[in-house]
Amino acid sequence: MTKISIIGSGFSSLSAACYLAKQGHNVAVYEKNSTVGGRARQLKKQGFTFDIGPSWYWMPDIFEKFFNDFGKSTKDYYQLDKLSPAYKIFFSDDEITIGDCLDKICDEFERIESGSSEELRKFISKAQENYDIAINKIVLKPGLSPFELVTKDTVTRVDQFFKTISSEVRKKFKNPKLISTLEFPVLFLGAKPSKTPSFYSFMNFADFGLGTWHPKGGMYQVINAMQTLAIELGVEINTESNVTKINVKDGKAIGITVNNTEIESDYVLSGADYNHSETLLNKEHRQYSDSYWEKKTFAPSSLLFYVGFNKKLKNIEHHNLFFDTNFDVHAQDIYDNPKWPEEPLFYVNFPSITDKSMAPDGCETGFFLIPIAPNLEDTEELREQYFDIIIDRFERKTSQNVSNSIIFKESFCVKDFKEQYNSYKGNAYGMANTLSQTAFLRPNLKSKKVANLYFTGQLTVPGPGVPPSLISGKLAADLITKHHSKKI
Numbered sequence: 090m091t092k093i094s095i096i097g098s099g100f101s102s103l104s105a106a107c108y109l110a111k112q113g114h115n116v117a118v119y120e121k122n123s124t125v126g127g128r129a130r131q132l133k134k135q136g137f138t139f140d141i142g143p144s145w146y147w148m149p150d151i152f153e154k155f156f157n158d159f160g161k162s163t164k165d166y167y168q169l170d171k172l173s174p175a176y177k178i179f180f181s182d183d184e185i186t187i188g189d190c191l192d193k194i195c196d197e198f199e200r201i202e203s204g205s206s207e208e209l210r211k212f213i214s215k216a217q218e219n220y221d222i223a224i225n226k227i228v229l230k231p232g233l234s235p236f237e238l239v240t241k242d243t244v245t246r247v248d249q250f251f252k253t254i255s256s257e258v259r260k261k262f263k264n265p266k267l268i269s270t271l272e273f274p275v276l277f278l279g280a281k282p283s284k285t286p287s288f289y290s291f292m293n294f295a296d297f298g299l300g301t302w303h304p305k306g307g308m309y310q311v312i313n314a315m316q317t318l319a320i321e322l323g324v325e326i327n328t329e330s331n332v333t334k335i336n337v338k339d340g341k342a343i344g345i346t347v348n349n350t351e352i353e354s355d356y357v358l359s360g361a362d363y364n365h366s367e368t369l370l371n372k373e374h375r376q377y378s379d380s381y382w383e384k385k386t387f388a389p390s391s392l393l394f395y396v397g398f399n400k401k402l403k404n405i406e407h408h409n410l411f412f413d414t415n416f417d418v419h420a421q422d423i424y425d426n427p428k429w430p431e432e433p434l435f436y437v438n439f440p441s442i443t444d445k446s447m448a449p450d451g452c453e454t455g456f457f458l459i460p461i462a463p464n465l466e467d468t469e470e471l472r473e474q475y476f477d478i479i480i481d482r483f484e485r486k487t488s489q490n491v492s493n494s495i496i497f498k499e500s501f502c503v504k505d506f507k508e509q510y511n512s513y514k515g516n517a518y519g520m521a522n523t524l525s526q527t528a529f530l531r532p533n534l535k536s537k538k539v540a541n542l543y544f545t546g547q548l549t550v551p552g553p554g555v556p557p558s559l560i561s562g563k564l565a566a567d568l569i570t571k572h573h574s575k576k577i
C-alpha cells in the first residue's frame with residue numbers, strides 16, 4: 090500500500106487526507122500541536138467556547154460538496170443554522186444590518202441611498218455569474234498552467250481581471266457606507282479592494298446571495314467532522330508530532346523526520362505554511378528564494394482577544410464589524426506603510442447570542458479581531474493598549490459598560506502565529522489573492538524540484554479561507570492520485 094505522510098492538520102491537510110484515504114492509500118497526518126485544526130483550533134475555558142481562528146461560515150455549498158464526495162452530508166456531523174441577521178456594521182454615524190436575504194438587504198441599501206437597491210440587484214446578479222464560473226470551474230483547476238484560466242466564460246469577462254472591485258463598486262454606489270459594505274467580503278482574500286480584481290465580486294454573492302451560517306458549537310465542529318471522517322476512512326492522525334525534515338534521495342521525497350524518527354513514505358504532502366515547508370528541505374531542493382517570499386503580498390496578521398463576559402450584552406449581533414474609523418487609513422497601515430494603526434477597524438463575534446452552547450447561562454463569549462500588517466512588533470504592552478482602545482470604542486458604540494464584566498481574556502498575535510503554526514511573518518490567513526498571485530501564479534501544488542513532494546493550503550492554490558482550503562486539499566490529492574496511477 091502506498092504510504093503518504095501529510096504535514097499539518099489544518100482544513101487543507103484534513104481534506105487531502107480524506108480524499109487520499111478514499112483512494113485506498115495508507116495516509117498518516119503529523120501535526121506539531123496537541124490538537125488538530127491548525128488555525129481553526131478551539132479554546133475552551135470556564136464553560137466558554139471560542140473558535141481561535143475562522144468564524145464566518147460562508148459558501149455552504151462547498152462544505153456540502155466536500156462531505157457529499159464521501160457519501161455523507163454536513164447534517165451527518167453538525168447542525169447548520171443560517172444567521173438572521175447575517176451581521177451588523179457600526180459606522181461613525183449609523184449602523185447597517187445585513188439581513189438573511191437579498192430583499193431585506195435591498196431595503197437597507199435603499200434606506201441609505203435612494204435607488205441603490207436596483208444597482209445592488211444587478212451587481213449581485215453579475216456576482217452570481219462569477220461565482221458559478223469561479224467556484225464550479227476555475228478553482229477546481231490545479232493552477233499548473235495559464236491556459237486553465239482561458240475558457241469561453243473568462244475570455245468574455247477578461248476586463249474584470251484588470252478592473253478592481255474598488256473601482257467597480259464606486260461606479261455604482263456613492264454612499265461611503267455602502268461602498269465599505271460591498272468592499273468587506275473581498276478582505277477575506279487578503280488584499281486591499283483596490284488591488285483585488287473585480288471578478289472576485291463572487292465573494293459578494295457568497296455574502297448577500299448564499300448567506301452567513303453557523304455550525305452549532307462553532308466552526309471547530311467542522312474540524313471535528315473532518316477528523317471523524319478521516320478516521321472512518323482509515324487515516325492515522327498523530328498530534329504533538331513536529332516535522333523537522335522532509336527527506337529526499339536522488340531528487341525524490343522518501344519520507345519525513347518526526348520527533349527525531351524517520352518515517353519512510355512514498356509521497357509527502359505538506360499543509361503547513363509553504364515557506365516553512367520548504368525550510369524543511371535542503372537549500373538545493375527549495376523552489377522559492379527568500380526574496381520571492383519577501384516580494385509577495387501576504388494577508389494580514391491579527392491581534393485577537395478571546396473574552397468571557399459574565400453578563401449578556403446588548404445592541405450587538407452574532408457578527409459585528411466596527412467600521413467607525415477610516416477604512417483607507419487602516420488599509421494603508423496594513424499594506425503600504427506597515428505599522429500599528431492609530432484608529433483600528435475591528436471585528437467582534439458573540440456566537441453565544443445565537444448558540445447557547447458557546448457560553449455559560451447569562452454569559453457572553455466574545456472574540457475581538459484587529460487586522461494588522463504581518464511581522465509587526467508584538468508585545469504585551471501593545472496588546473493591552475489596543476484592547477483598551479477597542480473596548481472603549483465598543484462601549485461607546487453599543488452604549489453599555491462591559492469592561493467590568495470581563496471574567497477573563499486571552500490574546501493571540503504575530504508571535505503566536507509564528508510559534509504555533511510556523512506562519513510566515515505571522516500572517517493570519519496566507520498569501521493574498523491579487524491578480525499577480527492568482528491560480529498558476531501562486532506557489533505550486535507540486536514541487537518542481539523534488540519528485541513525490543506536494544503542497545496544499547492557503548499559501549497555494551486556490552487561496553485563503555476555509556472553503557478554498559477544502560478545495561486545495563482535494564486538488565493536491567487529485568494530483569498525487571493522477572501521478573500514482575500513471576506509475577502503476
Ligand SMILES: Cc1cc2nc3c(=O)[nH]c(=O)nc-3n(C[C@H](O)[C@H](O)[C@H](O)COP(=O)(O)OP(=O)(O)OC[C@H]3O[C@@H](n4cnc5c(N)ncnc54)[C@H](O)[C@@H]3O)c2cc1C
Pocket residue numbers: 096097098099100101102119120121122125126127128129141142143144145146147330331332333360361362365391393458509510511517518519545546547548553554555556558
Ligand atoms: C484569526 C483568523 C480568522 C479567520 N477567519 C476566517 C473566516 O471567518 N472564514 C474563513 O473561511 N476563513 C477564515 N480564516 C482563514 C482560515 O482559517 C484558513 O484559511 C484555513 O484555516 C487555513 O488552513 P490550512 O490548512 O491552509 O492551514 P493551517 O490551518 O495553518 O494548518 C497548517 C498546520 O500545519 C501545522 N504545522 C506547521 N508546521 C509544522 C511542522 N513542522 N510539523 C507538523 N505540523 C506543522 C500547523 O500547526 C497547522 O496545524 C481565518 C484565519 C484566522 C487566523
